[in-house]
Amino acid sequence: xxxxxxxxxxxxxxxxxxxxxxxxxxxxxxxxxxxxxxxxxxxxxxxxxxxxxxxxxxxxxxxxxxxxxxxxxxxxxxxxxxxxxxxxxxxxxxxxxxxxxxxxxxxxxxxxxxxx
Amino acid sequence: xxxxxxxxxxxxxxxxxxxxxxxxxxxxxxxxxxxxxxxxxxxxxxxxxxxxxxxxxxxxxxxxxxxxxxxxxxxxxxxxxxxxxxxxxxxxxxxxxxxxxxxxxxxxxxxxxx
Numbered sequence: 001x002x003x004x005x006x007x008x009x010x011x012x013x014x015x016x017x018x019x020x021x022x023x024x025x026x027x028x029x030x031x032x033x034x035x036x037x038x039x040x041x042x043x044x045x046x047x048x049x050x051x052x053x054x055x056x057x058x059x060x061x062x063x064x065x066x067x068x069x070x071x072x073x074x075x076x077x078x079x080x081x082x083x084x085x086x087x088x089x090x091x092x093x094x095x096x097x098x099x100x101x102x103x104x105x106x107x108x109x110x111x112x113x114x115x116x
Numbered sequence: 117x118x119x120x121x122x123x124x125x126x127x128x129x130x131x132x133x134x135x136x137x138x139x140x141x142x143x144x145x146x147x148x149x150x151x152x153x154x155x156x157x158x159x160x161x162x163x164x165x166x167x168x169x170x171x172x173x174x175x176x177x178x179x180x181x182x183x184x185x186x187x188x189x190x191x192x193x194x195x196x197x198x199x200x201x202x203x204x205x206x207x208x209x210x211x212x213x214x215x216x217x218x219x220x221x222x223x224x225x226x227x228x229x230x
Contacts, residue, residue, distance in 0.1 A: 033216065043205055045159070045221035052216060091159060097215040103149065103161040103172060104209075104219060 002027045002094050006107035013082045014115050020067075021077045021110045023092030032096050034068065034075045035104070039089040048090070051075065079112075087114045118142040120222035122208050128228045129198055137193045137225045139208030148191045149209040149219060150183065152176070159207065165191065198229045 003026045013019035025034070036048040051059045051068050058066050063083075067076045079086055092107040121140045129135050141148050150162040164171040165183055182194045191210075195202055205226050209219040 035218070037221075042223070043153075043226075044223045045207060045209075047218055047220065050218055093159075095219075102147075102215070103164055103174075104151070104159075105161070106159040108158045 002029075002032075002096065002105050004092055004094050004105050004107035006092055006110050008110045009108070010111045010113070012113045012115060013079070013086075015082055015084060017082055018078060018080045019082055019112065021079075021090050021092075021112065023075045023077070023107055025073050025075065025092075025094050027073070027094065027096075029096055032094060034066075035093040035095065036064070036066070036075075036077045037091045037093060037106075038086075039091060039109070041088075045091075049077065082114050084114050084116060087112055120208055120210055120220055122206075122222035122225050124225060125223065126226045126228070128230065131200055131229055132197050135195050135198055135227065137195075137206050137208075137227070139191045139193070139210075139222055140189050141191055141208065141210030142212075142220060143189070144212065145210035145220075146213050147171075147211045147217075147219075148183075148185070149211075150193045151207045151209065151221075152204040153207065153224075154201075154204045162193070162206075195227075198227075200229050203227055203229045 005024045032053045034051045038046045049061045063080045065078045089109045091109045093104040123138045148165040153159045163173040163177045205224045207224045208222040211217040211219045
């Protein structure tokens with residue numbers, strides 16, 4: 001079974017600075033999808049960014065980018081120019097593309113605080 | 117922009133009562149999911165649903181749970197006899213037809229079992 005590990009329960013960053021959240025995963029599959037979801041205090045799950053394993057190029061969405069290291073099974077999220085609104089819980093998630101019963105497997109999350 | 121909606125936002129019930137949580141997935145999506153998140157813990161998969169049948173379910177999804185798509189728009193999760201440990205945030209999600217499509221989450225229903 002796939003597992004996702006987020007080793008940083010909490011992180012803190014100064015506003016306008018850059019922060020990197022770590023995620024590692026374990027899988028025997030060669031093709032899969034990886035995601036970062038943001039969960040603000042409202043507890044809604046908001047997609048931040050996604051990466052297809054077959055793509056070598058790291059995904060980027062505005063201030064958010066990933067460092068995807070397939071051989072190392074690492075998928076870190078970099079937030080540049082951090083804003084107060086970035087303060088939230090961030091979950092890394094894995095999904096297999098197999099069949100129709102695909103599910104997201106989540107890590108335990110990293111709580112990000114942004115200092116003004 | 118299309119979004120997944122869920123009702124109610126908060127449900128309070130007595131232990132042993134039945135609850136039905138409702139979701140309206142994005143209209144052209146074909147794959148539907150329920151996840152739950154106990155307070156302070158990670159999000160856990162409950163069940164996936166496609167073509168009017170369960171595709172996969174987790175160990176959590178025991179006989180007390182059931183899902184249904186009663187019409188063309190709603191997707192429901194029923195808990196027959198709630199337990200204290202069912203208190204959690206329940207998220208519905210849906211995705212499109214392509215295997216690479218992203219799962220989009222609803223805002224969640226907070227279930228409190230007293």
